[in-house]
Amino acid sequence: MSSEAQHKDTVITRREFINVAAIGAAFLSLAAVFAGLFRFLKPKVAYEESTKFKIGAADNFPVGVVTKFDEKGVFVFSSEDGLYAISCVCTHLGCLVTLTEAGFDCPCHGSKFNKDGKVVGGPAPRALPWLQISRSVDGSLEVDTAKEVSAGTIFKIA
């Protein structure tokens, strides 16, 4: 056996190894605690309503009429071609836009959208999303606020 002094440059001493291992273990367990804390804080269940809701039969939407579903934050438009739904939640910071002659206005920070929901002014980073309309098994129409469709997608009633 050679003395520790001779090996000092190349060999990690037992003391150094244990020091590093202890400190490393402390930091690792701390990291585990923080990861656990994040997981603890992140809810597993959101007690919120379903994003999908029924809007009734197509007869409820005569051509040219706009129906607002306040609680869901959705406008349903009825045109010659069919129905389309546009979210009224502003893409900037989540206020609810109002319908105007030219399109939509947001009361909080002044975003402006045209009739198709496209941004024409203000800070909103994206157009108002068009939402999916589908027909449920009982014949009623449904809108899903979590499912976005590309702008211009019209649900044909015929």
Add this chain to the structure above:
Amino acid sequence: MSESRNSGIGVLADNLKSIWCSFAGSFFRAGKPTSDMSRAAIMVNNFFLHIHSVKTHINSLRPGYTLGMGLISMFLCLITVGSGVALMVYYNPSLENAYNSVKDINFVVFAGRLIRNAHKWAGEGMIVFVFLHMARVFYTNSYKSGREFNWLVGVVLLGLTFMLNLSGYLLPWDQLSYWALVIVSNIMQSPKELTDSLGLTKYFDVGSFSKELFLAGLKPGKEALTRVYLLHVVFLPVILLVIIGVHFWRIRKDGGLTKPVNYAPKYDDIQYVIAPDKKGGIFTPNKTYGLMELAKGKTPAVNIDVEHSVLSWPNLLIAEAAVFMLCMAGVIAYSYYIDAPLKELANPMIPENPAKAPWYFLGLQELLSYSAFMGGVGLPTIALLGLALIPFLDREKDKVGIWFSGKQGKGVAIEALIVGTIVLVGLMAAVIAFGWFRTWWPDIPQIVITFINPGVIWVGFMILWALFVTGRTGSTRMGAIALFTMFLLSYLILTYIGTELRGPNWAFYWSKSQWPAH
């Protein structure tokens, strides 16, 4: 035997007879403050007073030097703690009861409205006085020569003050609370604006993650209210009070408040203070030190300017008591006449129009109206970082403790005030009159607006101006004065625009009377 019993009972009887003296004496251990010795002993032996040194420099007692701003901030903080605990007796953090319990506090509980008003106004007062205190420390050049760390602690305290005010007005669950919670949570989500532009959102959606963590869901609801409540009554106050302790501790360790190197008391200054009885003994420049001597850095006023120091009892304590009484009187008088706002019950279906934050955030709201990410996250971070870096970028050691570092600094500050007003008002006027990129080219990519918007341009101008001043004067201190002055100025101007000149749909109006009637 009888003799010993007699003496035992006798001693007890004597003890009983003198109980008032010995009992009181155990509280007032230093005796009456009739000599310098006992006045010094009070400061050393009392837990609450030993935060001060036995002697205080006359310059620190000059109202014209400190303006009492830090003390006022601290006292307002104490008032919010006291009134806040009182409010917790009746407030109930649940969606069903929050609003009603605040109404009860306002209209039913004895003195409830006064306590709530005092809590609200002392909290908002903290914002004003913490800012003024920061400005005092900055302009008297007191953030350097060992005080860099305490300046950083102060910047953290400024941030905490804002966070406490913010979490406070989320609690009543009125229209302001609800829509502020919507907006704040979406600001937390706003890094998405950036990750969307870079196509990173599907790998790394930090925005949505932090929003969900904060709200405990996707929409503000009961769990969100619980979290905000915990932040407001436990988490943030405990951190604030601990850090305030560190802030005060550092003042002592950094050698007390700053003072000019060649300080000479004026006649006016001497008038304020009561001089020590005697000049000898422990009050000579040659006083001896204990273990304190071993501490690194500047221990309290060692051998410096001892002839300009006076006993803290009574000189400092009288001044502090006076400031406290003025604070209390001010808050109570203000709260008696002016009520804290309470809007109607939160309505998730209808935002207010305009939906305005309290005044101290309206400058930020103006910036938000250019870009959610830059206004809500990017620029505030740059501002806080800029404040934190000041003592490390300007390390000139001379002229510490002198307002504006002398005449040149005053000139630079006034110049920054004038130039800043012209440029910022001009920029804002142009934006209000002509709009911004999206108005001209609706198809412009979002990332361009995120990085080039009026807020960013203004911050860029401030930095360029500070560099220009630094180059012209050859002094980093002068550059810092220009930058800091413009920072304060923009806070004022943007707050004014947000408060007075913005109406429904965040459109421009000269005054509220021009708002369209709904």
